[in-house]
Amino acid sequence: MEVGFLGLGIMGKAMSMNLLKNGFKVTVWNRTLSKCNELVEFGASIGETPAQVVKKCRLTIAMLSDPAAALSVVFDKDGVLEQIGSGKGYIDMSTVDPETSSKISQAITSTGGAFLEAPVSGSKQPAETGQLVILAAGDKGLYEESIPAFDVLGKKSFFLGQVGNGAKMKLVVNMIMGSMMNAFSEGLVLSERSGLNPHDLLDVLDLGAIANPMFRGKGPAMLKSNHSPAFPLKHQQKDMRLALALGDENAVSMPVAAAANESFKKARSMGLGDLDFSAVYEILKMTKD
Numbered sequence: 099m100e101v102g103f104l105g106l107g108i109m110g111k112a113m114s115m116n117l118l119k120n121g122f123k124v125t126v127w128n129r130t131l132s133k134c135n136e137l138v139e140f141g142a143s144i145g146e147t148p149a150q151v152v153k154k155c156r157l158t159i160a161m162l163s164d165p166a167a168a169l170s171v172v173f174d175k176d177g178v179l180e181q182i183g184s185g186k187g188y189i190d191m192s193t194v195d196p197e198t199s200s201k202i203s204q205a206i207t208s209t210g211g212a213f214l215e216a217p218v219s220g221s222k223q224p225a226e227t228g229q230l231v232i233l234a235a236g237d238k239g240l241y242e243e244s245i246p247a248f249d250v251l252g253k254k255s256f257f258l259g260q261v262g263n264g265a266k267m268k269l270v271v272n273m274i275m276g277s278m279m280n281a282f283s284e285g286l287v288l289s290e291r292s293g294l295n296p297h298d299l300l301d302v303l304d305l306g307a308i309a310n311p312m313f314r315g316k317g318p319a320m321l322k323s324n325h326s327p328a329f330p331l332k333h334q335q336k337d338m339r340l341a342l343a344l345g346d347e348n349a350v351s352m353p354v355a356a357a358a359n360e361s362f363k364k365a366r367s368m369g370l371g372d373l374d375f376s377a378v379y380e381i382l383k384m385t386k387d
């Protein structure tokens with residue numbers, strides 16, 4: 099199957115590589131075109147613009163940083179809209195808000211094209227190993243057609259109904275994750291400041307009711323101040339912001355998420371946005387009596 103892939107950041111590069119390794123023909127595009135070269139070594143073709151990729155492929159997947167990027171790639175000159183139409187499908191796997199997704203859906207479907215939003219849970223390593231959790235919503239026919247690709251990219255796919263539901267599910271999950279990262283970081287700092295060995299805390303946590311892959315995977319690196327990016331902090335803060343907006347729209351009070359968002363904003367303002375979101379630990383560590 100020939101698949102187009104737009105956006106070769108941390109996630110897009112791993113996902114498109116995975117498709118290539120599993121026998122898909124892939125045509126890639128990235129805003130910074132030089133990032134396509136590594137994929138070409140593994141058999142990918144390059145499209146010079148999003149429109150060129152869509153022209154060539156029946157199915158095109160996008161994995162872009164944020165709502166502005168997702169909209170730009172569809173609506174701007176040489177964008178997806180110039181070539182999408184009947185018989186073609188567009189799958190946006192970026193994490194965006196439901197409004198952005200709906201806007202893209204309306205534009206694509208008005209040309210006769212099919213649209214699916216399919217944000218993912220899981221980070222760099224699950225993307226490399228095909229262990230993502232796919233949160234799809236939109237065109238059911240396109241979802242079914244995409245299952246061979248989703249089976250390569252993920253360990254489980256959910257079809258959640260109408261466009262917007264995938265985006266909402268993803269934002270709820272990441273709102274919880276961002277709050278957890280803040281609580282975890284505060285716990286690490288508190289254990290150190292109160293004279294405990296934080297490595298002991300990691301061991302205790304891992305044996306109890308709140309053991310989880312995030313604490314287990316990131317804890318030891320955090321204690322060494324290693325925040326090599328798997329999930330960039332700037333994207334986690336974007337997700338907190340979008341989740342808080344969803345809370346506003348639905349009159350849901352979220353003081354814990356709001357406080358976590360403030361920590362991520364502070365970390366961004368201190369230049370930590372391109373590090374892993376675990377770098378929020380560094381700003382919590384800085385607070386003194």
Ligand SMILES: NC(=O)C1=CN([C@@H]2O[C@H](COP(=O)(O)OP(=O)(O)OC[C@H]3O[C@@H](n4cnc5c(N)ncnc54)[C@H](OP(=O)(O)O)[C@@H]3O)[C@@H](O)[C@H]2O)C=CC1
Pocket residue numbers: 105106107108109110128129130131133161162163164166167170171191192193194218219220221222328329330333334
């Ligand atoms: N990293 C993770 O663990 C996960 C990330 N996500 C979500 O997936 C998406 C991608 O994340 P990730 O790969 O980590 O992000 P990166 O920051 O590594 O990559 C972002 C991509 O978006 C492109 N881009 C940014 N702005 C524009 C624009 N205006 N026009 C066109 N392209 C643009 C970048 O192009 P260029 O190379 O030119 O800058 C790059 O290809 C985000 O929505 C993120 O929230 C979801 C699950 C996990």
Ligand SMILES: O=CCCC(=O)O
Pocket residue numbers: 193218219220221272329
């Ligand atoms: O959006 C990013 C999610 C990262 C993860 O699920 O580990």
